[in-house]
Amino acid sequence: MAGRSGAAVGIDASVDEYLDWLTVERGLAKRSVEAYARDLSAFLVSLVARRVRAPGAIRAVDVRAHLALLSQRGLAPRSQARALAAVRGWVRFLVRTHHLDDDPTAELAVRRPGGRLPHALGRGDAVSLVTAARPGACRGLRDRALLEVFYACGLRVSEATGLRLTQLNLDAGWLTVVGKGNKERVVPLGQPACEALLAYLAQERPRVLRGRRSDFVFLGPRGTPLTRQAVWKLVKRRAALAAVEARVSPHTLRHTFATHLVGGGADLRVVQALLGHADIGTTQVYTHVAPERLRAVHRRHHPRA
Numbered sequence: 001m002a003g004r005s006g007a008a009v010g011i012d013a014s015v016d017e018y019l020d021w022l023t024v025e026r027g028l029a030k031r032s033v034e035a036y037a038r039d040l041s042a043f044l045v046s047l048v049a050r051r052v053r054a055p056g057a058i059r060a061v062d063v064r065a066h067l068a069l070l071s072q073r074g075l076a077p078r079s080q081a082r083a084l085a086a087v088r089g090w091v092r093f094l095v096r097t098h099h100l101d102d103d104p105t106a107e108l109a110v111r112r113p114g115g116r117l118p119h120a121l122g123r124g125d126a127v128s129l130v131t132a133a134r135p136g137a138c139r140g141l142r143d144r145a146l147l148e149v150f151y152a153c154g155l156r157v158s159e160a161t162g163l164r165l166t167q168l169n170l171d172a173g174w175l176t177v178v179g180k181g182n183k184e185r186v187v188p189l190g191q192p193a194c195e196a197l198l199a200y201l202a203q204e205r206p207r208v209l210r211g212r213r214s215d216f217v218f219l220g221p222r223g224t225p226l227t228r229q230a231v232w233k234l235v236k237r238r239a240a241l242a243a244v245e246a247r248v249s250p251h252t253l254r255h256t257f258a259t260h261l262v263g264g265g266a267d268l269r270v271v272q273a274l275l276g277h278a279d280i281g282t283t284q285v286y287t288h289v290a291p292e293r294l295r296a297v298h299r300r301h302h303p304r305a
Contacts, residue, residue, distance in 0.1 A: 011047065014055045015040050018093045027181040029158065039086035042066075055094045060104040063087055067108070084108065119252055120259035125244045126151055129235075129253075130192075132242035139221070142208075143234055145193070145200040146218055146226075150235075150250060152193035153177070154257030154275055157228050157250045163217045170194050179276035187274055262286040 046066040094100035216225040239248040272283040
C-alpha cells in the first residue's frame, strides 16, 4: 500500500518536499540544503536513466548503480559517502511519509578513507597571522578584529560573515554565535579580540558606513557584509604578510583554536560546546592533534604510567 501511495507522488515533488522539511523542521543552513539538493539531483538523473519514475519504485540496485557510476567518474570515497548520506536521508524520509515500503539503503555502505587530521598552525604562526593586520593599512583594523575573533572563538566563515552587532557583548567579553541549524552558543572573546573589535567599531567601521546603518559587524568597502570569498582572500593575504608558509584558510584558524585549547588542557566537552559540534565524535579528532598533552595527562593520573 505504501508503494502504491508513492507511485502517486512524483520524484521531483518528493525531493522538494524533503528539502523543505530539512529547512523548516531540521533547521539546516541554506548551504547544507543546497549540498543535499546537488547530490539528490545527481541521483535523480541516475533514476531517470534506469526508468525509475516514482519514489515507491526505488530499490537497492538503483542506489548501487548510482554509487558505481560515481566511482567510475572518479569521485573520491569521501564524496561518495556524502552522496550516499544524502540519498539515505531522502529515502528514509520517503519511508516515514509512506511513499516507500522499505529503506533500500539499509545494507549499503561506502568504505570511508582514514580520517584526515585537521591542519593547525603553531602558536607562533597563529600570533603572527593575527597581528600581521597592521592598523595603518587599508581596512587594517577590520582585518585585525576579524582574525582575532577567528582565533579567539573558532568561528566558521558563515558565522563570522553573518555576525551582527546585537550578538556582541564586549563589556562582558563574549559573543553569541548562530551556528548550524540556527543553534545559538556563547563564546568568550578574550581581551585582545575585545580590544581589536572596539578599535574597529569606533574608528574604521563608521568611516566605511558614512552615516549609513548596518546590523552586520564586518563590512566590505561599500558598507555591505563581507562575503565568504572576501574572507578567504583576506586570510591568504595576511598569511603572506606574516610570512606563514603553511596553507592557511579561515577554517585553519578554527582548527587552530580547538587544537590549542585541547593542547592547553581544555575538557573535550567544553571544546565541543565552543565549536558548536552536535556530536562529541566530531570533536574527538582533536585528541589526535595533541598527543603530547594526552601523554602528560596519562603520566600524571594513571597509577602505572
